[in-house]
Amino acid sequence: MSLPPLTLISEATLKTKEGQEIKARELWAQQPCFLYCIRRPGCVLCRDEAQKLWREQQALTNAGLKVACIVHEWIDREINAFVPEYWAGDIYHDADKAFYKAFGQGDLRTASSLALLNPLNPAWGRILAARKNVKDSNVNGEASILGGLLVVKAGEGGIAWMHAEKTFGEFPDTQDVIAAAKEALGAAQ
Incomplete structure (x- = not known):
């Protein structure tokens, strides 16, 4: 999958936990x-990935x-349970789902929870x-919107790396x- 253009996310309006709006x-x-775009803060898979990534936050920093x-x-109860228990850093609300659309080159990518009816589904x-x-x-x-991981270069450098979730909880090591x-x-420097 090719990397999406930075223009898909750069002008997105994000809201902080304190309610302040910023441009992405x-x-x-x-x-x-480094951005972790999660499907749902209450999801067991999302929480597990978040705590794994947060444990490595220092290496990324x-x-x-x-x-x-x-x-x-943004469901306050869910965010308050997620932060700081599973993610102790900055968290932003992308109400327009610009980041999630970027994983699909401008289209929102979803997965059906009906796939979980199959006991052989690797998500289990x-x-x-x-x-x-x-x-x-x-x-x-909302659990069907797929997320992923992004590395964005400084300034107008563009998106350097991306992992788009293909199925529920599918992330690299x-x-x-x-x-x-x-x-x-x-490689970008």
Whole structure:
């Protein structure tokens, strides 16, 4: 999958936990940025991935990256349970879903929860593994919109690396994510 143009996300209006609105480009104006765009803050898979990525936050920061999380819907109860338990850093609300549309080159990518009716769906193995690491989760909110990971170069440098979730909870190994982020930044400089 080719990388989306920066224009798909740079003008998106994001809202902070405190209610302040910013343009997305402000996140990477001064330094490259690593963004985790989650499907749902209450999701066991999303919480597990968030805590894995947050444990490696220092490695990403040491590589020169700002680290932030993006959500497409803001349910106070869900955000308050997610932050700081699973993600202790900055979190932003993308009400227009610009980041989520970027994973689909401008189109919102979704997956059907009906796929979970198949007991052989690989998501079930990921769910069972995540339940060992996550003390609580729920099914509140919109779950079909797929997320992913982005590394954005500083300024107007563009998107350096992307992982678009293909099915529920499908993410690369955390160490592979860090290596890819560092490599993308090294190649971009």
